[in-house]
Amino acid sequence: MPRPLIIDCDPGQDDAVALLLAMANPAAFDLLGVTVVAGNVPLSLTAHNACVIRELAGRADLPVFAGCPRPMLVSPRSAAHIHGEGGLEGADLPVPIQPLDPRHAVVWLIETLRTAKQSVTLATLGPLTNLATALVMAPDIAGKIERLVMMGGTIGAGNVTPVAEFNVYADPHAAAVVFGAGLDLTMIGLDVTHQAPATPARIERIAAKGTKAALAVAGLLRFYSARYAAAGRGDLAGAPLHDPCVIAYLLAPGLFAGHQMHVEVDVSDPIDLGRTRCDRAPRDGHKVNSMVMERVDAEGYFTLIAEALARLP
Ligand code: RIB
Ligand code: CA
Numbered sequence: 001m002p003r004p005l006i007i008d009c010d011p012g013q014d015d016a017v018a019l020l021l022a023m024a025n026p027a028a029f030d031l032l033g034v035t036v037v038a039g040n041v042p043l044s045l046t047a048h049n050a051c052v053i054r055e056l057a058g059r060a061d062l063p064v065f066a067g068c069p070r071p072m073l074v075s076p077r078s079a080a081h082i083h084g085e086g087g088l089e090g091a092d093l094p095v096p097i098q099p100l101d102p103r104h105a106v107v108w109l110i111e112t113l114r115t116a117k118q119s120v121t122l123a124t125l126g127p128l129t130n131l132a133t134a135l136v137m138a139p140d141i142a143g144k145i146e147r148l149v150m151m152g153g154t155i156g157a158g159n160v161t162p163v164a165e166f167n168v169y170a171d172p173h174a175a176a177v178v179f180g181a182g183l184d185l186t187m188i189g190l191d192v193t194h195q196a197p198a199t200p201a202r203i204e205r206i207a208a209k210g211t212k213a214a215l216a217v218a219g220l221l222r223f224y225s226a227r228y229a230a231a232g233r234g235d236l237a238g239a240p241l242h243d244p245c246v247i248a249y250l251l252a253p254g255l256f257a258g259h260q261m262h263v264e265v266d267v268s269d270p271i272d273l274g275r276t277r278c279d280r281a282p283r284d285g286h287k288v289n290s291m292v293m294e295r296v297d298a299e300g301y302f303t304l305i306a307e308a309l310a311r312l313p
Contacts, residue, residue: 002028002030004032004116004120004146005022005032005123006121007022007031007035007123007247008034008036008123008128008131009034009035010036010087011049012046012049012079012087013220013224014241014242015040015050015126016088017220017221017243018125018151019034019050019053020056021308023057023062023312024057024311028250033108033112034050035106035130036050037068037126038070038127039079039126040079040082040083040166041078041079042078043067043068043070045086045087045088046126047064047066051099052093052096053093055094056216056312056313057213064101065101065105065108066100066105067104067106067129068105068106068133071171072133072177074171076170081227082227082231082239083227088220089220091217091220092216109131109141110137113138113141114138114144116144119145120144120145121146121149122147122148122149123148123149123246123250124150124151124167125151125243126167127170128150128175128177129171132173132174132178135177136177145183146184148178148186149188149246149249150178150185150188151188151193151245152165152166152167153165153189153190153276154189154190155276155292158274161273164272164274164275164276165276168265168276169274170274172273175276179264179265179289179290180289185290187263187276187278187291188246188249192256192293193296196298196302197238197241198221198239199237200225200238203238204218205302206306209306209310211312212313214309221239228240241305244301244305245301248296249293251304255296255301255304256295257294258291258292258294258295259291260280260292261279261282262278262282262289263277263278263290264276278290278292
């Protein structure tokens, strides 16, 4: 039976590929809706971009909800230097016809979880503001969340500061709420996603599938990789394909490996703000609160994505 799934995102080229990967697997996922948060670019753009991807996949039936327009406490950050001013540059994309659902994402999330007949899997691909706000407003929803798989955090090096990853750094207080909520949480951080660069060969493999979705993704990834190189990460073989790792993990967990850890988000020290302190041997009374992924079979991952895009329009 397809598992009920809600994706929260901030599209973003990599978010877009993750959404397409999920939509290409209807036998695996009953995708209840997509909630959007401010992150890579402002909310008005991330919400628009999610509707563009829905249109590209031919899924006008899928509701998209705009959520929180800014982090809980810190000032909004942008990653437009990587994703482009519009947040989804690099391809010729359709103009969305179906409008956003008028309900606020957080209100919809709470109502949907409370009324769900079975627990729902959550996949988060951006800052955790929407989910954290929902958990603060309605703590009871934690019991209706089957599991949370999130792209965010890092065991080692950061990508926004030397120690912090963008999704956590963009709203560290929201991340601290989520890591402290007692959820069945799987963290897929930079240690994994940097093992899966969108190399030119992998992008061409995707383009060769020839569908509108595959050709669009190839263009998005070429732009995304060029921006990574321009931002000083030319040392990477291509832009790390962060967000689709979450969906790939739900589809094929055998492609990944990790360990249970205690993860704590630093919200105090200005130098370490947004750092995810990952401890495999919890101490000082700490308990395991996450499964933290450490490795991915990158070739298997990109094969999964290419084959999925071949199934889309
Ligand atoms: O650090 C990578 C994460 O930040 C990805 O989710 C990317 O889309 C950006 O949101
Ligand atoms: Ca994202």
